[in-house]
Amino acid sequence: MKKSVLLGALTVAGLAAGAAAAGTIDDVKARGKLNCGVTTGLVGFAAPDSNGEWKGFDVALCRAVAAAVLGDGNAVEFVPTTGKTRFTALASGEVDMLARNTTWTFSRDVDLKFEFVGVNYYDGQGFMVPKALGVSSAKELDGATVCIQTGTTTELNLADFFRANNISYEPVPIETNAEAQQQYLAGACDVYTTDASGLAATRATFEAPGDHVLLPEIISKEPLGPLVRHGDNEWADVVRWTLNALISAEEYGITSANIDEMSAGTNNPEINRILGTEGTLGEMLGLDNQWAMRAIKVGGNFGEVFAQNIGESTPIGLARGLNAQWTEGGLLYSPPFR
Amino acid sequence: MTTLTDPPKEQFRLSMLLYDTRYRSATIQVIAMIGFMLLAAWLISNTAQNLAALGKPIDFGFFSEPASYDINQRLLDYSSRDTHLRAALIGLLNTLVVAVLGCITATVLGVIIGVLRLSNNWIVARLMTIYVEGFRNVPVLLWIVFIMAILIETLPAPSAFRGDNATASMVLGDSVAVTNRGVYVPEPLFSNSLGNIHLFGESSLRFDISLDLMAVLVVLGAGIWVSNFIRKRADRIQEQTGDRPVTWWQRVAVIVLPTGLLLVLLGFHLGYPELKGFNFSGGTHLRNSLIALWLALSLYTAAFIAEIVRAGIMAISKGQTEAASALGLRSNKIMSLVILPQALRVIIPPLISNYLNLTKNSSLAIAVGYMDITGTLGGITMNQTGRELETILLLMLVYLTISLSISAVMNWYNESVKLKER
Numbered sequence: 001m002k003k004s005v006l007l008g009a010l011t012v013a014g015l016a017a018g019a020a021a022a023g024t025i026d027d028v029k030a031r032g033k034l035n036c037g038v039t040t041g042l043v044g045f046a047a048p049d050s051n052g053e054w055k056g057f058d059v060a061l062c063r064a065v066a067a068a069v070l071g072d073g074n075a076v077e078f079v080p081t082t083g084k085t086r087f088t089a090l091a092s093g094e095v096d097m098l099a100r101n102t103t104w105t106f107s108r109d110v111d112l113k114f115e116f117v118g119v120n121y122y123d124g125q126g127f128m129v130p131k132a133l134g135v136s137s138a139k140e141l142d143g144a145t146v147c148i149q150t151g152t153t154t155e156l157n158l159a160d161f162f163r164a165n166n167i168s169y170e171p172v173p174i175e176t177n178a179e180a181q182q183q184y185l186a187g188a189c190d191v192y193t194t195d196a197s198g199l200a201a202t203r204a205t206f207e208a209p210g211d212h213v214l215l216p217e218i219i220s221k222e223p224l225g226p227l228v229r230h231g232d233n234e235w236a237d238v239v240r241w242t243l244n245a246l247i248s249a250e251e252y253g254i255t256s257a258n259i260d261e262m263s264a265g266t267n268n269p270e271i272n273r274i275l276g277t278e279g280t281l282g283e284m285l286g287l288d289n290q291w292a293m294r295a296i297k298v299g300g301n302f303g304e305v306f307a308q309n310i311g312e313s314t315p316i317g318l319a320r321g322l323n324a325q326w327t328e329g330g331l332l333y334s335p336p337f338r
Numbered sequence: 339m340t341t342l343t344d345p346p347k348e349q350f351r352l353s354m355l356l357y358d359t360r361y362r363s364a365t366i367q368v369i370a371m372i373g374f375m376l377l378a379a380w381l382i383s384n385t386a387q388n389l390a391a392l393g394k395p396i397d398f399g400f401f402s403e404p405a406s407y408d409i410n411q412r413l414l415d416y417s418s419r420d421t422h423l424r425a426a427l428i429g430l431l432n433t434l435v436v437a438v439l440g441c442i443t444a445t446v447l448g449v450i451i452g453v454l455r456l457s458n459n460w461i462v463a464r465l466m467t468i469y470v471e472g473f474r475n476v477p478v479l480l481w482i483v484f485i486m487a488i489l490i491e492t493l494p495a496p497s498a499f500r501g502d503n504a505t506a507s508m509v510l511g512d513s514v515a516v517t518n519r520g521v522y523v524p525e526p527l528f529s530n531s532l533g534n535i536h537l538f539g540e541s542s543l544r545f546d547i548s549l550d551l552m553a554v555l556v557v558l559g560a561g562i563w564v565s566n567f568i569r570k571r572a573d574r575i576q577e578q579t580g581d582r583p584v585t586w587w588q589r590v591a592v593i594v595l596p597t598g599l600l601l602v603l604l605g606f607h608l609g610y611p612e613l614k615g616f617n618f619s620g621g622t623h624l625r626n627s628l629i630a631l632w633l634a635l636s637l638y639t640a641a642f643i644a645e646i647v648r649a650g651i652m653a654i655s656k657g658q659t660e661a662a663s664a665l666g667l668r669s670n671k672i673m674s675l676v677i678l679p680q681a682l683r684v685i686i687p688p689l690i691s692n693y694l695n696l697t698k699n700s701s702l703a704i705a706v707g708y709m710d711i712t713g714t715l716g717g718i719t720m721n722q723t724g725r726e727l728e729t730i731l732l733l734m735l736v737y738l739t740i741s742l743s744i745s746a747v748m749n750w751y752n753e754s755v756k757l758k759e760r
Contacts, residue, residue, distance in 0.1 A: 187495030
């Protein structure tokens with residue numbers, strides 16, 4: 001009899017441990033801080049600045065979510081993760097969400113039990129080589145030594161690309177972007193390959209960026225997006241719609257400059273619904289009605305975040321390209337706020 | 339008639355389990371055992387439940403899926419289409435390579451440094467002290483990263499060897515290229531090769547055995563056996579007659595001649611590395627990740643072994659040295675014939691644990707991108723399949739097996755050198 005009581009208690013404890021993983025939004029509110037997994041340092045996307053404050057395109061999304069949920073864009077604990085440690089960190093609950101230029105793939109979504117909530121950067125894998133090498137196409141790289149971040153989709157694309165083109169290469173696996181940079185600049189590898197945006201960001205930090213070229217081949221589709229644990233739909237909704245709010249804000253012309261004016265009410269009901277002067281969208285999410293307004297206010301709309309961190313006026317100098325609004329020939333297309 | 343009354347028959351009562359000293363310790367042990375088993379059962383059931391809640395029950399099916407990634411250093415043939423199991427095997431071999439190389443180098447270095455630390459030469463002894471303290475007191479991970487950084491930053495890139503005004507050149511008669519991608523050394527080739535024996539067909543565990551290598555090893559082994567036979571015969575003659583026949587040339591000849599003849603028959607020649615395209619091709623490529631890891635692990639562990647050797651030597655009483663020198667032995671003979679054989683008994687048990695440490699420390703390989711089993715099975719495979727629990731459990735099992743094997747071999751060696759009591 002006693003034994004069955006004990007086993008019963010153990011079962012309850014086990015169930016409780018399982019159930020605790022499912023209310024991330026309550027956990028975040030109770031903690032008063034959002035734990036956000038980012039890269040160990042990729043200038044423009046996520047890197048600490050000279051004051052030790054995290055800045056970047058992915059960081060801005062973490063801050064927007066924190067502002068939406070907690071009302072404070074600085075209530076974020078940034079957890080640097082490598083390509084290898086990121087999924088374990090998310091699965092184990094060490095972080096609430098990952099905003100870490102992570103490619104949305106079938107197996108990560110389905111088999112690894114994560115939930116990609118959208119795409120914040122449409123990217124593809126490219127190659128960077130020193131100009132002095134005189135290479136103009138990735139197909140001329142037969143026998144080259146290639147630096148590659150381990151535990152990424154780029155590692156698999158690389159193997160596929162070289163095999164499909166029947167050329168050989170020597171992979172040099174490395175853990176972080178900083179190590180790759182060191183090896184590449186010292187000439188320990190001829191080529192550095194990762195997402196084209198990451199290459200541009202890395203090249204921008206070189207002393208002589210002009211001595212290095214990005215090869216024309218883009219060998220893969222890399223839709224990068226934020227992700228959360230599978231099975232916690234309320235939390236996934238919060239992150240998904242925060243991202244959508246930033247994208248819609250750009251589409252409807254809501255900027256950090258005019259947001260206060262617009263939140264007094266406009267004659268566009270969609271803007272009113274986003275900013276919470278109409279409808280109860282915030283309550284449906286389990287937040288208050290000003291959630292999206294706070295999220296947009298903290299770093300501006302999607303276009304502003306892009307321009308500040310990685311846009312053409314920054315050293316990284318990425319064009320909008322695929323990442324323009326659908327109205328301007330890009331792929332950004334937020335579902336309606338209704 | 340006397341009546342005998344039986345002594346009151348002691349009945350077993352439940353409280354005796356606690357109050358009777360005959361049973362108490364057993365009771366406590368049983369309770370502790372049950373507690374431990376419940377804890378283990380709870381951990382296992384909790385894990386299984388949480389994994390089930392996550393929709394990820396324990397499953398090793400991923401082992402037969404294609405790995406899809408490439409590995410640079412592979413001792414067996416491997417391509418990205420091979421399975422995760424094959425990738426793990428390649429990683430395991432890489433772990434074993436660096437562990438074996440590291441243990442050998444660390445032992446040689448450690449013995450030399452340990453002996454030199456006891457040298458009467460003040461400067462040599464102090465230098466060795468600095469070495470030991472320097473390596474022992476800095477984490478091995480830092481040494482690995484430091485050596486790798488030196489290799490990458492100071493050595494020339496392969497492009498420096500190219501062109502008319504090359505800034506770097508190959509060493510040792512243009513046979514060895516030292517670059518910041520590793521060292522390229524000549525490789526042995528056979529033009530009349532006997533071929534390979536292919537084992538295990540097309541499975542993930544397939545491997546080839548080189549018949550050339552086997553033939554050379556067999557002939558070499560036979561030569562050494564004959565040479566030993568000649569030595570024993572010389573010993574016998576010396577015991578009987580007092581004269582020792584000069585046999586060194588016979589002993590060298592039986593080893594060198596047949597092996598040399600076989601090598602000529604097989605068409606043995608060296609394949610030299612040459613600059614081709616982006617890299618050197620031909621020759622054997624010792625990658626700088628291997629060199630950095632191997633050097634750092636050896637230098638670090640050698641510092642510990644040096645201390646063990648010093649302790650072992652100091653454990654032998656000074657009377658032994660004095661007695662040996664009274665017999666007229668020179669000091670290096672005293673060391674090799676009298677002191678070291680006795681010191682071995684003290685040295686070997688702690689030496690085993692240092693070998694185990696070195697092997698386990700080799701899992702720091704990922705710091706320099708050396709693809710050992712932690713890098714393949716516990717790194718990329720884990721990351722691509724999301725099977726954390728399965729891969730980590732397997733990894734623990736692998737290291738446990740390697741460590742227990744090393745312990746078994748070293749314990750056997752320890753048995754063979756320990757004091758024989760007659």
